[in-house]
Amino acid sequence: MNNRLPDNFFKDLARVDGLIIISSANEIQRYSRDFYDYSPILLEKLGHCCADFVVKPLAIDAVIAVAGICYKYSIPLTLRGAGTGNYGQCVPLQGGVVMLMGALNKIRKFDSFTGQVIVECGCLMGDLDNYLSTKGRQLRILPSTWRTASIGGFIAGGSGGIGSIRWGFLRDPGHLLALEVVTTEKDPKILQLNSRSSESLNHAYGTNGIITALTLATSSLIQWQQVVIDCENWSDAVHLLQSCANASVNLFLGSLLEKEIIEAIPNWSGVSHGKHRLLLLVAPDGVTTIERLSSSIGARFKDLGGEGRGNGLRELTWNHTTLHMRSIDSNWTYLQMLLPQNEVEAMNIIRKKWGKSILWHLEAVRQQGAQRIAALPLVRWQGEESLGELINDCKKVGAVIFNPHVISVEDGGLGIIDSDQVNTKKIFDPKGILNPGKLRGWT
Numbered sequence: 001m002n003n004r005l006p007d008n009f010f011k012d013l014a015r016v017d018g019l020i021i022i023s024s025a026n027e028i029q030r031y032s033r034d035f036y037d038y039s040p041i042l043l044e045k046l047g048h049c050c051a052d053f054v055v056k057p058l059a060i061d062a063v064i065a066v067a068g069i070c071y072k073y074s075i076p077l078t079l080r081g082a083g084t085g086n087y088g089q090c091v092p093l094q095g096g097v098v099m100l101m102g103a104l105n106k107i108r109k110f111d112s113f114t115g116q117v118i119v120e121c122g123c124l125m126g127d128l129d130n131y132l133s134t135k136g137r138q139l140r141i142l143p144s145t146w147r148t149a150s151i152g153g154f155i156a157g158g159s160g161g162i163g164s165i166r167w168g169f170l171r172d173p174g175h176l177l178a179l180e181v182v183t184t185e186k187d188p189k190i191l192q193l194n195s196r197s198s199e200s201l202n203h204a205y206g207t208n209g210i211i212t213a214l215t216l217a218t219s220s221l222i223q224w225q226q227v228v229i230d231c232e233n234w235s236d237a238v239h240l241l242q243s244c245a246n247a248s249v250n251l252f253l254g255s256l257l258e259k260e261i262i263e264a265i266p267n268w269s270g271v272s273h274g275k276h277r278l279l280l281l282v283a284p285d286g287v288t289t290i291e292r293l294s295s296s297i298g299a300r301f302k303d304l305g306g307e308g309r310g311n312g313l314r315e316l317t318w319n320h321t322t323l324h325m326r327s328i329d330s331n332w333t334y335l336q337m338l339l340p341q342n343e344v345e346a347m348n349i350i351r352k353k354w355g356k357s358i359l360w361h362l363e364a365v366r367q368q369g370a371q372r373i374a375a376l377p378l379v380r381w382q383g384e385e386s387l388g389e390l391i392n393d394c395k396k397v398g399a400v401i402f403n404p405h406v407i408s409v410e411d412g413g414l415g416i417i418d419s420d421q422v423n424t425k426k427i428f429d430p431k432g433i434l435n436p437g438k439l440r441g442w443t
Contacts, residue, residue: 005052005053005073005096006073008073009069009073009075012072013053013069016066017061018058018059018061018062019055019066020055020057020058021054022055022056027054028050028051028052028054028098031054031098031100032049033083033091034084034087034091035083035086036085038319038333038334039086039087039405040333040381040384042087042406042407045407046093046407049088049093049095050092051078051095051096051097051098052095053098054097054100055098055100056100056102057101057104060104063182063210064182064188064190066097066099067183067185067188068187068188070096070097071184071186071431071433072186075097075433076093076095076097076433076434076435077096077099077433077434078090078092078096078099078434078435079101079152079210079211079435080098080100081101081121081149081150081153082124082145082148082150082153084153085153085158086319086322087404087406087412088407089153089156089157089205089435090205090206092435093437093438094436094437099210101153101212102122103122104121104122105123106123107119107128107131108213110132112135115137115219115220116177117137117215117218118213118215119214120152120212120214121150121151121152121153121211121214122150122152123152124149125139125143125146125147125151125154126146126147126148132221133221136221137218137219137220138218138219138220138222139216139218140166140167141161141162141163141164142162142314143158143318143319144162144315144318144319144320144323145319146161151216152212154170155201155202156202156204156206158203159402161318162252162314162318163252164363165253165254165363166252166366167219168366168368169365169367170203171199173195174217175217176195176198176214176215177194177198177217178193178194178198178214179192179193179197179201179209179211179213179214179215180211180213181201181211181212181428182210183209183210183428183429184210184430184431184434185430190212191209191428200418200421203409204409204421204439205409207421207425207429207435207436207439207442208421208422208425208429208434208439209424209425209428209429209434210434222250222252223284223306224281224306224307225281225283225284225303225305226279226281226305226306226307226313227279227280227281227282227287227290227301227302227303228269228270228277228279228280228301228302229278229280229290229299229300229301229302230273230275230278230302231275231276231277231300232275232276232298232299234344236299237276237299238256238343238344238347238362238373239297239344240278240294241254241278242371244280244290244293244364246371247289247290247293248289249282249286250286251282251283251364252282252283253279253281253317254278254280254363255279255316255317255318255364256278256363257277257279257316257360257362258276258359259272259276260356260359261321261325261359261378262276264325265321266316266324268311268312268315268316269304269316270302270304273300275300279316281307287303317363318376319334319376321361321376321378322378325378331381332378332379332381333378333381333387334361334377334379334404335377335379335391335404336404337374337394337399337400337402338374338400338402339362339375339399340398340399341372346394346397346398347360347375349393349397350397358377358379358380358390360375361377362374362375362376363375387405407438408437408439408440409421409439409440410439410441417441418441421439422439422441422442425442
């Protein structure tokens with residue numbers, strides 16, 4: 001028994017039907033972590049954080065019971081999906097209880113007319129996408145961990161990914177259409193929120209409500225073709241990525257990796273030719289247009305054909321790029337930013353000072369309806385002071401930084417407090433027990 005928590009707390013939990021209680025020290029430690037070790041800063045800050053207890057509800061009634069018990073004893077409650085995040089979203093800063101949401105994984109309803117799907121929070125995105133494919137639909141935006149990430153965790157802790165080249169970001173209107181939420185009060189409630197009311201829980205790290213089910217928009221299923229383009233010159237490669245993103249072609253992915261990255265990561269895109277490489281997912285009717293654009297600058301074009309069941313281009317992009325590089329050398333970390341226009345000029349300024357201690361990884365995205373270039377560059381770790389200097393240099397050239405080395409929702413975004421998120425927490429979590437320490441506007 002954990003001496004930090006009241007005896008009656010354990011007795012109350014033991015009486016909850018449909019609740020698995022995990023007391024193994026090794027399991028508790030495992031469920032208190034995510035992939036925050038991508039950041040040496042977060043590794044130092046979060047490495048000691050550990051839950052006192054882990055529970056796994058098998059039904060929503062058990063979620064309600066746990067919420068009420070944690071409220072009664074003022075015990076911190078941190079929600080965990082599949083634990084694939086990189087910023088410590090599900091790490092319990094103040095101990096308490098970690099609640100595993102993975103057993104709530106049913107696909108409740110699919111609307112064949114609108115393509116909308118109602119799904120429980122713990123459903124794995126790979127399973128959901130496979131289900132949708134049988135209905136002629138697919139998810140609009142996915143992380144590179146899409147096979148193992150949970151849909152609730154992605155909405156609560158993610159922002160964009162594969163599909164952002166067409167569909168923008170998760171908080172853009174039209175993606176999240178409704179939420180089912182459990183409050184943490186004396187008598188917890190199940191609430192059905194419409195799209196407007198759901199906005200403040202989107203990308204809030206589970207700090208202001210317990211998401212149990214989601215209604216999502218989907219898109220028509222397309223048999224994406226994997227296209228690889230090698231460019232000798234970096235500037236030409238960047239401009240080609242922009243040309244492809246701006247063309248009247250349906251794309252699901254548009255990534256560009258410097259040649260040093262291509263030479264190091266798995267060769268699922270083909271053997272490296274010592275050149276910078278574009279990785280594209282293209283609708284079948286757009287392949288010839290992409291080939292024409294690449295030939296106009298003398299680039300090497302290759303159509304790898306349709307996606308298979310195994311690892312492909314998706315697993316080389318977004319945060320999987322960082323994952324692969326760190327598996328070779330853990331001294332690599334990364335940044336996230338929206339590059340200014342002119343992108344090439346900004347990157348050249350950074351390269352002139354920092355050399356190859358920064359390797360560029362670009363992702364074409366749609367930002368407020370316009371095609372832009374996001375960057376997730378690999379950064380050679382040289383200490384926190386050096387990283388801060390690099391961040392300042394990127395800001396000076398006009399980049400918008402989304403810092404992956406900080407703990408709070410706000411500091412990882414635009415750095416401003418979202419009053420809607422805070423006000424929602426006041427109503428749904430009046431004691432502030434949900435994932436405490438992650439919402440700066442509350443603390």
